[in-house]
Amino acid sequence: MLSRRADYGMRAMMDIAARAPERVVVAEVARRQAIPPSFLAKIIPALARAGLVRTTLGAGGGITLARPPEEISLLHIIEAIDGPFALNLCSIDPKQCQHYSTCSACEVWGKAQAQLNRTLARTRLADLVKRSSSD
DSSP states (O other): OEEEEEHHHHHHHHHHTTTTOOOOOHHEEEEEEEEOOOHHHHHHHHHHTTTTTEEOOOOTTTESSOOOOOOOOHHHHHHHHHSSSSSSSHHOOOOTTTTTTOHHHHHHHHHHHHHHHHHHOOOHHHHHHHHHOOO
């Protein structure tokens, strides 16, 4: 399951991208996206460390995208917040699973993980913003 942090981070990134190139304020993003401001304030630094957003302090400060939304994938956002995204241990490294040699499900988990990662990597922030603006 996608963590609440990653879900909030995704919604925040969509909000920021929809208003690019202008700077946005964390409190405004939190209000528009119904995210607890204190929770969002803990997520933004992870996005900044990953090079997805830039933050500026002081008067006129705020958050902007660090890269064009066409270059930011859903996988980038999830991994910036939660680290590597995995269905289970088998899907990351089947040989780490103690049942690897006898469990036929390991191969299925690996294939499912690969498909999920491809989908997340191919889906760009720009795609999501475009879809939500056409709704």
